[in-house]
Each structure stands twice: as C-alpha cells, then as structure tokens.
Amino acid sequence: MMDPIQELYNAQAYPAMSHPLADPSVSGVAAMFAGLRVRHPSGARILEIGCGSGHHLIPLAQRWPGSRLSGIDLAASAIRTARELAVAAGVENVEFQIADLRDFADAGEPFDFIIAHGFFSWVPDEVKAALFGFCRRNLAPEGMATISFNLESGWLPRFPVIAKTRAIQQAGAVEVMAALAILRTVTVSDSPEMAIIDDMLAKGPEILPFDDFAPVNDPWSLERFVGAARAAGLRWLGESDPGMNEEGLQTFRSAVLCRDDAPMEGWISWEVLERIFVRAGDFPGVPGSLWQTIAAAAPTCLAVAELSALLPDMTRQDLGTQLLEGIRQGWFLPRMEAVKYDSIPPERPILDRFRLDCARRGLPLVDIWHRPCAFPARHYEVLARMDGTRDQASLKAFAKSHCPELDFNPWLRHLASRGLFS
Ligand SMILES: C[S@@+](CC[C@H](N)C(=O)[O-])C[C@H]1O[C@@H](n2cnc3c(N)ncnc32)[C@H](O)[C@@H]1O
Numbered sequence: 001m002m003d004p005i006q007e008l009y010n011a012q013a014y015p016a017m018s019h020p021l022a023d024p025s026v027s028g029v030a031a032m033f034a035g036l037r038v039r040h041p042s043g044a045r046i047l048e049i050g051c052g053s054g055h056h057l058i059p060l061a062q063r064w065p066g067s068r069l070s071g072i073d074l075a076a077s078a079i080r081t082a083r084e085l086a087v088a089a090g091v092e093n094v095e096f097q098i099a100d101l102r103d104f105a106d107a108g109e110p111f112d113f114i115i116a117h118g119f120f121s122w123v124p125d126e127v128k129a130a131l132f133g134f135c136r137r138n139l140a141p142e143g144m145a146t147i148s149f150n151l152e153s154g155w156l157p158r159f160p161v162i163a164k165t166r167a168i169q170q171a172g173a174v175e176v177m178a179a180l181a182i183l184r185t186v187t188v189s190d191s192p193e194m195a196i197i198d199d200m201l202a203k204g205p206e207i208l209p210f211d212d213f214a215p216v217n218d219p220w221s222l223e224r225f226v227g228a229a230r231a232a233g234l235r236w237l238g239e240s241d242p243g244m245n246e247e248g249l250q251t252f253r254s255a256v257l258c259r260d261d262a263p264m265e266g267w268i269s270w271e272v273l274e275r276i277f278v279r280a281g282d283f284p285g286v287p288g289s290l291w292q293t294i295a296a297a298a299p300t301c302l303a304v305a306e307l308s309a310l311l312p313d314m315t316r317q318d319l320g321t322q323l324l325e326g327i328r329q330g331w332f333l334p335r336m337e338a339v340k341y342d343s344i345p346p347e348r349p350i351l352d353r354f355r356l357d358c359a360r361r362g363l364p365l366v367d368i369w370h371r372p373c374a375f376p377a378r379h380y381e382v383l384a385r386m387d388g389t390r391d392q393a394s395l396k397a398f399a400k401s402h403c404p405e406l407d408f409n410p411w412l413r414h415l416a417s418r419g420l421f422s
Helices: 004-011 024-034 057-063 076-089 125-138 158-172 176-185 192-203 222-231 289-296 304-310 316-329 353-361 377-383 392-402 408-417
Strands: 045-049 068-073 094-098 111-116 139-150 234-239 252-259 277-280 332-335
Touching: 004 076, 024 111, 024 139, 024 234, 024 252, 024 332, 045 057, 045 125, 057 068, 057 076, 057 094, 057 353, 068 076, 076 094, 076 353, 111 125, 125 139, 125 222, 125 234, 158 176, 158 192, 176 192, 222 234, 222 252, 277 289, 277 316, 289 304, 289 316, 304 316, 316 332, 353 377, 377 392, 392 408
Parallel strands: 045 068, 045 111, 068 094, 111 139
Antiparallel strands: 139 252, 234 252, 277 332
C-alpha cells in the first residue's frame, strides 16, 4: 500500500527547482571553512536523496562531466521525468532510481557529497533517522552532506493559520486556496496572521500541498537537529550559506554535516581561502577597496588567489579578515570554482540542450549560478526558439507577435546576465 507521501508525489508533480545552497561548490566552502578537506565536486561521487525530477542534479552533471551522480526518489513519475530530462540534456554521468530511502542498500563506494534538499522536514521520523544513518555509513571519510530542514522558530506562527484553514476545509469541503480566501475575510488586516495568509496564497496550489499543507511538516530547532545528527555519528559544520549561521526567525536551514570521525583541520588558513572564488552579492555598495575590486568583476567571480595581486597594499591578514567578514555579511558569495561567461547576448541566442528542453516543457531554466529562472507561460515559447538558428531580430519579431507585453531587448540582456546562453 502506498503511504500518503508516496501517493501525493505520484499524483501531483512537485515543481521542478534547482537549489543554489545545495550546489556542492557552494556548500563545500562552508565545510572547508569548518576545517574539512572537501574533495572538488568536479571529480566526485554525488548522491541526491529525494531528487524529484532531477532539476537540481542534471545541471550539476552537465557542469562536472568527470563526476558520477545518482538520484533516488520514492515517486516513480518524478524518476521517469528525470530520466527523460537527462536523455534530452545528453548527460551520461547521472542515473536515477526509484527507491524508498528506508530500503535503499548501502553503496559499495562512498559518496563525497550527499544532498537531501526539501526532504528532512517532510518525511516521518523513521525516514529522518534512515537519512542520518545512511549518511553516516555512506559518506567518504572527508565527504559531506547538505541537508535542509524547516526551522521551528520561523514555522510556529504559521501553524495556527494552517489549523484554521484545515478546519474551514473540513467544514465546507473546499480546496485549500478557497479556505485561505475565506480565512482572509475574517482576519484583521495588517496583522501578522494576514501576512502569513497572503504568503500562503502567493505560493499557490502547485506548492501548498507539498509545503504548509503537506502530510508531514515537522520543523525542528537547530539544537534538536544538531543533537540528532550527533547521536547518529554526524558532525554539524554550519550553514551552506555562512551568512545564515546565526539562528533567527527563518523558516529554513541548509545544514552541512560530515562524519564525526572525519579528519579536521584547525582555523581557516590562507591556503584554504586561496582555493575559493568570490563574487559580489546583491548589495548596493559596501565601502572599501576589497568590495570595489570584487564588484568590478561582476557578474563573474574572482579567485581569492588573484586578490593579493590586485590589492598589493593589503596584507594577507587584512584581506583574509575582511573577506571572511564580507562572506559572513553576505557581501561576498563564495564558491569552490570559477564561473566565466559572456554577459552580452549573442547575435544568435542559443540555450544548451537541457535549458532548451526545459523551455519546451515550460520548466524553469537553471542559470549559471544554479538558480531557477521561471517565466510566464508565453515567454517559454520565445525561449524554446533559442536553438542558435535564429538571430535576435527574428526572435524579437516572434516575441512581438506572441507576447507583446515583453520588452524584448532588456529581457535578452537579463537572460545573458544570468549566464543562460551557451
Ligand atoms: C519536497 S520534495 C523535494 C524535491 C527536491 N529535492 C527539491 O527540493 O526540489 C521531496 C521529495 O522526497 C521524495 N521522498 C519522500 N519520501 C521519500 C523516501 N522515503 N525515500 C525516497 N524519496 C522520498 C518525494 O517523492 C519528493 O520527490
């Protein structure tokens, strides 16, 4: 018999998404900062648990042809789509399996990266325990896991709204969106509850059954998560985004873990910093020559190893201190590898095979930073014609006839600035 989670994910497709914080080249920096000697993901074994339709894993497989990637998921329909997308993308270093984590056999060879994004808080306790146990047994000695979870402090105010909405649903046998609309009419405007209702309505019927109204939605405190991981033999290394390490009222965390017997190095050394790359975050401007130098390289990133030469007046000590502070503040976004691309639209815009296939299916396109870009339905029709055979003028003419509201030239520049063109 199917359990309610399996039934839900087989009946309705979970929205396809990629997750920048679960990109090993991003979360790997957090582990390096904690003292783990992380393997470079370009030649690694990577497993995603609860991979859905593969939207996260396929672009990583494209980026790292020397890696071997696997994804497992309970939902047969999601795995079918993932396999189709991988074939259309032409990637051969990723495989997808239908499997319940509880029955999934240990791997013969350990993984350098295990990813479970949007998984932990949406599964029963026995699956949570199976996840920690699997990671402990199947991570390489210097491997790392990125496990996101919902944070109790941010979720607590949402539960009364969920309970009231469910009560309205039961009383009137209405859909969740209709019940929320009813609840809205009896809620004080400008109240915190009203803001939550509006947020839920904005998520819409594609997301809500998997999110606020999922069969299991079990947010934990950070302390509880770290304690349970420790009891399972895993060490918490911090957040994937070092700017999120302080616990606040967020609803979400992306935790980085390793085995409790992993060999750890001490305090962050210059040798560790020298192996990373940084780009400017979305800030209007931060004083100082370090910010100016990194921002000048936008939209691409700079190797920290190059910064000493670009800023000869700064000592390594100052550079390191300012860099770490800027990363903690979110001014600089670190990653384990360089990203170079042309941010000017080509005369004949061309999307790679995966993006083109996604455009044809109306799925979000994953940008060069692994962020999903979603578009209104008709804009996908313009994107689906970007196969390199048409020039800008012909695409513009098509866009004008199909979606007159689209301001084509700035849109094209925006696509290029996100590194969407090959
Ligand atoms: C909220 S979705 C997240 C999908 C994707 N990781 C993401 O974040 O976009 C959770 C996924 O976990 C899968 N799942 C739930 N329980 C599972 C289990 N016991 N074993 C394997 N997959 C499971 C579901 O089928 C679903 O695809």
